[in-house]
Every structure is written in structure tokens, then in C-alpha cells.
Amino acid sequence: MYKTLNLPAHIDTGKLIELYKQMWLIRYFDEKVDQFFAKGMIHGTTHLCVGQEASAAGSIAALQKEDKITSTHRGHGHCIAKGAETNRMMAELFGRETGYCKGKGGSMHIADLEKGNLGANGIVGGGIPLAVGAGLTSKMKQEGYVVLSFFGDGASNEGSFHESVNLASIWKLPVVFICENNQYGMSGPVKEMVNVDNIAERAPAYGIPGEVVDGNDVIEIINTVYDAVENARAGNGPSLIEVKTYRWKGHSKSDAKKYRTREEEMTWREKDAIKQFKDLLIKEQIFTEDTAEKLRTEAKQEIEDAVAFAENSPEPAIGTLLEDVYA
């Protein structure tokens, strides 16, 4: 049945069901963070990817376990999709010792090296060159893994993007550049900041393929990223994929969103990727409405548990302050 979707072989029914739940995990994680932020229980800053779940879940589903990613300041979704434990992520946001960075990194710096997540990044465009370096290791040591590099439409205007794509292209590195075009930088609309209709159109200038995908269509994302990943794995070099998506929330907590309209927000919300995916899975008879509901509540519970874990975790000791500056 789901074979009509022409998915890569490793995406079986079980994986699709897992992905559905994963998208809810991502959404509930960030909704929770939003609430705690408003209450002042999480400090610092954070950037939520509510509305962009399909991009993280779909792109990473196209990978094999050994493949790696670099992420962005809006990275909770990528992190969860690459297999991170939500309790340790939440603990990090609470600044606790049990967090992924022992409370020292916070939202923008979560990394999970064992699982191939080379880290979120507080510097816009900062992770893109790192992906090129990881791709270089893969090639030099013939390790066979591919690196997915996530970045935003805004980041695609940084020198680091252009320099990285060029370098990966001339060295034919196994890197797939994923531009999550959510239509805005902080407030800068992509239409005013980029003078082409699609950021993917920049790819030919570097001699690599460029594709645009619907960011609310998980299946299209999986298939497009899979092709690019396998092409890179085969030694044919990088490609650029632009995922057209939207962040439902403001840029960060203090965003009055004056740069966009309520109407525009509603149009995108109506295209909710999770809802579309659910309808598809029911239509393809992969699960029933009841199972879908059960998965959603399980995801919700997991996030509640993550919060409890975080709240019950100790603060890092002041004595750890000087640790980890040098190896």
C-alpha cells in the first residue's frame, strides 16, 4: 500500500509511524519550551521550530544511522529527529547538570556527537563550514557517511554559506545543504533579502544540483533528501535542497511579529504538516485515527516526563566552572 509512495527501502511502515510520533514530540517539546519561557522558568533565549517539524523529521529520516548533521539556533527539531533524548534536552534548557551540555550550552548549543549531531549553533551560518569539514573527514578516511547541513534562508546570505558550498563542490564532498526557508530571518522577509525566487537557484552557480520541496510534505522531503544523500554517498558531491516552510511562532521570545500578518500566519497553519501526514497515513491504511491519537498522547506524555526529569535534576556545581575549556 504505502509502496505507492515510492519511499526508500529503509522507510517501512514502522518507520512512518515512528516519524508521525516524532513530529508530535518536536511540536510538544517546543510548545512546552514556549510556555516555560513565558513563565520565566527557562532563561536566556530560544528559537522554536513549531510549524517546521516536517523538515527536520523528513530530512533526517532519509539518512542512515552513521550519517551526521549540523544544526542551527532553531535546532530542537533536528536534535530530536537525530535521536536525542528529550529529557536530556529539556534538562539542558533548564541549565541542569544532566543536560546534553551539563547546563553550560543551553538551547542554542545542544550537541549529541555519539548520534552524529555535530551541534546546534548560535552563529547564523556557523555550522555550514563545519559540515564541509565533516564531509572532508568522511571522504579522506573513506568512512562513507554523508553530512546534512541545516541552515535558514537568512543564513544563505552569509559568506560562510557561499564559501562552504563552493568548497564542498570543488572537492566533491558528501554534504547535503538543506536551506529551511521559513520566509523570514528575524524580521527580514526573504523576498527583500534575496533577489531570486528560490534560494535553490543559487546551486547552479556552484555547479551542483538545487531542488525546492514543499516543507509541509514529509514524503516529498524524505524522497528528495534521500536522492541527494545517496548521490553524495556515491561520490558525486553535494547538492542544495530548499525546504519551503514557516515558523508559526515569533523569531524568539520578544518578537511582536510586526513584519507579518495574522492572515499569512493562518494560511500556513492550515497547511499543518502533521495533520497532512496523519491524513495520508490513514488513507494509506498505515494506521487508524485511534492509533494516531494514541501516538499523539504518548508524545505529549514523553515531554511531560522530560519536564519532570529536568525539574528534578541538580544544578551544575560551581566547581565545574573551569572544566572542559581544554581537553
Next chain:
Amino acid sequence: MREITYLEAVREAMSQEMRKNENVFILGEDIGVYGGAFGVTRGMIEEFGAERVRNTPISESAIAGAAVGSALTGMRPILELQFSDFITIAMDQLVNQAAKLRYMYGGKGTVPMVLRTPAGSGTGAAAQHSQSLEAWMTHIPGLKVLQPSTAYDAKGLLKAAIDDDNPVIFYEHKLLYKTKGDVPEEEYSIPIGKADIKRQGNDVTIIATSLMVKKALEAAAELEKEGIDVEVVDPRTLVPLDEETIIESVKKTGRVVIVHEAVKRGGFGGEIASVISESEAFDYLDSPIKRLGGLPIPIPYNPNLEKATVPQVDNIIDSIKEAVRFK
């Protein structure tokens, strides 16, 4: 007199200069309807329009270079960088271009630009958004480096910076934005290179910069209760540095504590200490020169750890007592 915030003082200085001189304009990421990352430019696009309040793509190197190039050819740009940490991306344009053009061209041409940027920790934004990198900038001949600590100084020094024919790095501190002070409505200018004695005292001189001025004053108020009379000197501009005021104060008190938020190692406090010990004030010293600065670690996320990384009022009090006790 009228009280306004440091943030409003910065905005007022820019607005007054822009009304007067059509060559003055501002550029930076999200400075338009969003009003800048910290709200400093809020409302300015309404008054001056998008030509003179130019929203840029996220491209620090290009926008710094655009400031340098437009300054060289007759404009007086004010560039806002969202966080001073991103100076690193603009570094070539500042260090190799802005700072050197006039000298290399044998005194031909000027680069009258101001780079305004918030620095410092205390907001939980962690290691990539909390640094104090001013010492770096002071090492580069050709740049002027300012660090106003009050609303009054921010307005007067920013006007002087805009009037100056050289590239000026104007550091604002995130935790100072909301602090209030007496600020005249009319235009005024504070000469670049003139320190300010923020509090007169006889027992010990504390030389503090930026947010540390506020903390030093709090420490001084505490110590007054114990009969210790602290003089607080705020250099306000690091380059050029008002050596005379510093030396005179040390000659008067015979004891000195230098405090800045930036990492102590390689920090600007070392420069101030050398200025003192190379001067006649050395003969007046009754205790060793004491420096207080940030620990040599990246700024951690957890709030307790973050506080413990940079000098706090208690640390300043302890250092002053130590200096005073020294026989």
C-alpha cells in the same frame, strides 16, 4: 532634568544627528520595523524611512564593508551589529580595511563610521552571544573604542563618535539598556578620550568599565558604611585612553583595583595596570595593583555559573578590602 534609559539615549543621539545631517544613516539586521534586536532603533524607520534606516541581510562582513566604503566616499554610516560577538565575522573589514585605509593611503581619505554593538553577559544567551571582546579592538591602531556606562555618557559619546572622522567601535552593554539617568534633551557631546570620575574618594581608586562601573558604585556605597572611601574612575573611552585622570587618581589614593567583565587574561586591565606602573603614580602605590576580570572560560548558560564567571559586587568589595588592608 529629564530621566531616560541608556537605550533611549542611544536612539536620541542617532535621531538628532540624522535630523541634522543627511549623510548620517543607519544600517544593520532587523533595525527597521523590528526595531533592532534590543529595540534601540524602534520607531526610527517611521521617521526616517527605509533609505536611511536600512535593513540588511544577515551578512556582517558585507555590511561592515558597505559601511567602510560608504564612509570613505562621503557618508557617515552607523552600523548596528546585533551582538558584539558577530564582530568576528566583520573582522577583515574592520581590522584590515577600516582601521588602515587612511594610513596606507598616506593620509588621504577618512572613514567616519560608527559600529554600535551590545556586549556582555547576564542574559543567559551563553557562549556565542555574551562575550566582551573589546580588548581585541583596542589592539588595532586606527580604531577608536568606546564603552559608555551611563545614559548621559551614551548620548554624549555617541554624538562625538558620529562627528568623529575615524572608525569608532561603540560598545553598549545589554544589562545597561534599561538603566535610567539624567539626560538633557538638547544635543551635547562628550570628548572622546576624557575619563569621568563617577565618585570621588580618598582611600582607593577603582577603575571600572561599562557595566562594572555600576557594580563598582554599588560596592563603593557598601564600603562607605565601613568607612572605606572609594573613588570610581570610568575611562569611558579605551582608545584613546585618558591616562592623566587615571594617574592623578592613583596618586591621590595610593591604591588601585581595576575591574572589567572581559576575560582577565589579555584584557584591557593589563594595559591600564601598565600605564599606572610606567607613570609617576607607581611611586605613590601603597599596595599592588589589583586586576579583576572574567574567568578564562566561555560564558556558561546556567545562570549561577554565568554569574560566577564575571565579577560581581561582592568580588569587587573583597578586592577593595584586600587592597586597603595591604600594608
